Amino acid sequence: MSRLYSVFKREFKGYFATPVAYVFIVIFLFLTGLFTFNVSRFYDPRDVGSVGQADLRAFFDWHPWLYLFLIPAVAMRLWAEERKSGTIELLLTLPVSAAQAIVGKFLAAWAFVGIALALTFPMVLTVLYLGEPDVGLIVAGYIGSFLMAGAYLAIGECVSALAKNQVVSFIVSVVICLLFVLSGFSVVQEFFQSWAPAWFTQAVSSMSFLTHFGSLEKGLVGAPSLVFFGSLIVGWLSACAVILEIKKAE
């Protein structure tokens, strides 16, 4: 456990040792603000369509799309960098199991994203000031967003273990994440319907980030969605362990 913590600590500090962390946080906060206020017209009294409701739907709705690009950017270095610089040989010949190293890195990245997410607190203060929002709904939204970020990260870490090149790692994880986001969309459904069995199409649609995040956002912090994101994280991290074992020396 202490080794997992050491990996976590090193990795977490690593984000702040370079400008990556600050650039990420600034961009994340800027984009959430931009989309929420300027595109979704959050609480804009001039907007006729706006119901002027004091909630954070306009804010959370953008998260799956922002994460789609920003989280692979955080995750791409996790293993690709170790592989490129050769430090993977150093790390994996220390008395630490691959699982400890994988989870340590994952938690560091997750904590980092958590910090970026927490820094959106002015948004919460704004709605609290403007009206009387349902606090439970906001908490549920944050939990959902954080869990979804974890799922994106797990995919990113797994892909990062496959690649030596960070750009490749970034692009491949964006594409895989996109599939998970889009799998609820009708276009994707139709594509599978034409040739795949019904149960498969059903399965694909139930894999959508949007569906599960949507239900969490609505305050439905139920087992299905928690299990969904939880098992995605566990599944992708396990795949990462397998890939690492096979490909670590290449």
Added chain:
Amino acid sequence: MMTIETKKLRKVFGLIEAVKGVSFRVGQGEVLGFLGPNGAGKSTVMRMLTCFLTPTSGTATVDGHDILTDSMEARRLIGYLPESNPLYSDMTPMSFLRFIGEMRGLKGSALAKRIDSAIEICWLGDVRYQIIETLSKGYRRRVGLAQALLHDPSVLILDEPTDGLDPNQKHEVRGLIRDMASKKTTIISTHLLEEVEAICTRAIIIARGRIVADGTPTDLKQRSRYHGAVRLKVETDGRSVDENLLRALPGVESVEFSGVEGEKVALVTVFPQKGKNVAHEVALLAREQKWRIEEIGVEAGRLDEVFRDITTREEKRS
């Protein structure tokens, strides 16, 4: 007794069999030098011993701990310097060593003490708070070495430990390895034959994934055709050295004129028959003939020649 034993270690990468069944045994106090041309499989063997690569077949034990079934315990005992000396370049030597120490299970004052000692042994005092990325190659190598020595491991596996160091640093690192050797089991790989002579108690030559020679540096040198040969540097002064006289001496196998420096000096090598010592006879003859001798000496043998001989023979065979 701390020993490393490998049993028919084999590693196949795709279609290439990089290591073809390597078995050896190293004990405490020994410094084993791995020699071999590039791509001979030296690093692959080391990577299997340090549990980075899984052998295709065969196994090894480190102090009785099998690298396949008891890899964590084996890794705890080993201090390893990988080939390209990878380091987390965004850290300082201090924070890097702290990280490695924690991963090695060291804590608190014990950790601080070990870090201080590693920094002192590897002369890192001046740069301990400097970002590793900004350090020179020599300093980085020392950070790598400090990392390997940090937990005072009983087994040291160093892949080209002096690569990239200047001659003074090389000398010091060799001194360091020699000083520690008696309490540890050490395996180093190197291209530098002088290094083998300087620190290794035993050398294994690997070519094409096979052990082709195994012995002390002295043993290996005896395989050289120069072993026991008498070398003379004679001022010729216009007169030539009569090689027939040398050939006629008892115990002499052959004579070679290996060169003339400025046409005034002849370099003569007298090869004895197997197991014979002809130095005395050559010296007597030189005195009789009143040759003006600048230098005379008996060769111990040339490791580089043995190395070349063995490894090229192996390449031709396969």
